[in-house]
Amino acid sequence: MDFIMVCIQYIAIGLGLVAPVGPLNIELFHRGLHQGFKQAWLLGLGALSVQIFYIWVIYFGYSGWFLQLKVELVGYAFGAFVLFYFGFSHLLQAFSVDTPRRNSPILAGLAIAFFNPFLFANWYHHFGSTLNTLRVEFSPVMVWIILICMMIGAFLWYTNLAFVFHFLGTRVNFSLKKGLTLIVGLMLLWFCSVYIRRIAEITLHW
Template sequence: MLGAIIQQIVLGISLAAPVGPINIEMLKRGIERGFWHAWVVGIGGMTADILFMLLIYFGLSSVFMYTYVQAFMYCTGFFLLFYLGFQSVKQGISHSSMEYKKEEVGGLKQSFMAGFLIAISNPLNLVFWFGIYGSTLSSLLTKVTKQEAFLYSLCIIVGIILWNLNIAFSVHFGRTLLKQKALGYITAGAGIILVGYSIHFAYKALQLFT
């Protein structure tokens, strides 16, 4: 059983590790405001992940297979990521030398909502959860009880938590070693990547109707 738990934790880390919009937003907010804002973005993302997991666990994943639902998510992801990316680029190249105003960056609530909305509107998240977790859950249910399968599912979340903590701590302590100008470049670069993801989402949305 211990081996299976470790396996699911590693799976959670593997799901969270690829560089994507959530990791980029955690990086950006961590540079701007420190550990808690980066961590809360991750919590927002994990909230969406748990929601996806529950939908799959209770067999409600089919609703996301409709074309119009996927198109809506791609369009929402496009507008959200483009806005966040544009704001990051603007902040990064501003002459304020990373001295952001609180109302521009937002509080912890805004950080949480950014993480949640990015994750919930990211169709690539669906691929991970419905593809990888869905197949893993199906395999588990042939070997263990539903209660044990649910426990293993929670271990996946533990893996995601560990990875998000790694990012939040790394950014928090790493930003103290960088000069203000370098932090500005990193923030602007993160914004450009987010804009790139938004364009990719727009392209995917168009593909659904061609």
């Protein structure tokens, strides 16, 4: 297959892997809406660094450690705490007239992405399942170029979202921002409940 076409294909795959609606994209929406492009973009970069780490883990064969139930439980537990913190903070913000406090967007992106076992599972099932095929079809250098293309796709997605949400934030009024903040808080708390249900499924065999 032509080199350029391969690169475009895997850029699109990388973009598709981070596009589904989840806690990360929801929080990125909130940052862009209230704090502008830079804060949202840095949140995306924090999450991207975690996903680069995930690719490294999968490529070098350490996936089994992350797929252990004990490790999953720790991820869901800390993830539920992180999402509860952000979700509850956004609910308070929705009913307050104060300017939202800024915390480190990079650390927020790191925390939301790293303590999300669903995100690792997504990369493992879509990338890990094709890794052996890639190694057969392409040289090691080309495999790494493919990995870089996937990261470029993810980077483009987060950058595009940051621009779009920043632009949206400059066009909506204060009352609508409050309403959207309330929705964001409720959605993050819902994802928190998903993590808690997953913990119950693992520990209580529901």
